[in-house]
Amino acid sequence: MTEKHFYEHFQKDQPTRSGQRLTAALARRIFEFARIKAHDKVMEIGPGRGAIGEICLEKGLEYFAIEPNREMAAALEEKGAKVTCAMVPPLPPLDRDFDIVLMIHVMEHMNSMYDALQITRQIGQVLRPKGRLIICSPDYLNLRSNFFNCDFSHNYVTTRRRLEQLLVNAGFTNIKSCYLSGPLAGLPSILVSALAAWMPFGLLNAMFASNKPIHKLYKLQLTFSRAVLIAAEKAD
Secondary structure: OOOOOOOHHHHHOOOOHHHHHHHHHHHHHHHHHHOOOOOOEEEEEOOOOOHHHHHHHHOOOEEEEEOOOHHHHHHHHHOOOEEEOOOOOOOOOOOOOEEEEEEEOOHHHOOOHHHHHHHHHHHHHHEEEEEEEEEEEEOHHHHOOHHHHOOOOOOOOOOHHHHHHHHHHOOEEEEEEEEEEOOEEHHHHHHHHHHHHHOOHHHHHHHOOOOHHHHHHHHHHHHOOEEEEEEEEEOO
8 A cells, every 4th residue: 555645744844954964863873773784685664755765875785665655755766775665564575585674763653553563573574584673763751742743643652661562572582772862862862852851842833833933843842852762683
């Protein structure tokens, strides 16, 4: 299944230059965390504008993507990526296996626990032995109501504990995780995301929906809200 207009609101809400820099810094952080090697085959599910894809392509990696929005899929293909336009789950038929699969701000869009478990298990089937799944998703414990308010398609609640449990039940092992606040990790991410949780811009954006400065400040608040970055290895 593909949908030309799915996630069209994301397409229309173009980032500022500072937003682009933050996105690029986050992509580099995730790329380093994933420990992607020179000869790895990489697949990304839901790459969006393709920040991580650009890094992979610049480094000459074999990079594949599954993207439901046709315009974003076409833009990735123009950059040199091999793209399948499809919604998940289920995974579309694939004629290769992978060393790394990335889901960056995608798992929270699953409709239910069953869909989250289904896609995670299917990813395990297309990973090579010792292949790794990398997930980055917002931490509901930090965002609270903003978890749902920021995106109409957020359905599956993600936290560090829930994602670890999901991966264990999908047959993954050697699970490692950390917190992020934008591109920040470690203690700075905890402190900055705690501050972001107290910012009032979500409420102000609801009250003054047409106010562009408040909208941009709300996006900044969301950017620095806490996210979980987690890696897990396919069991033997």
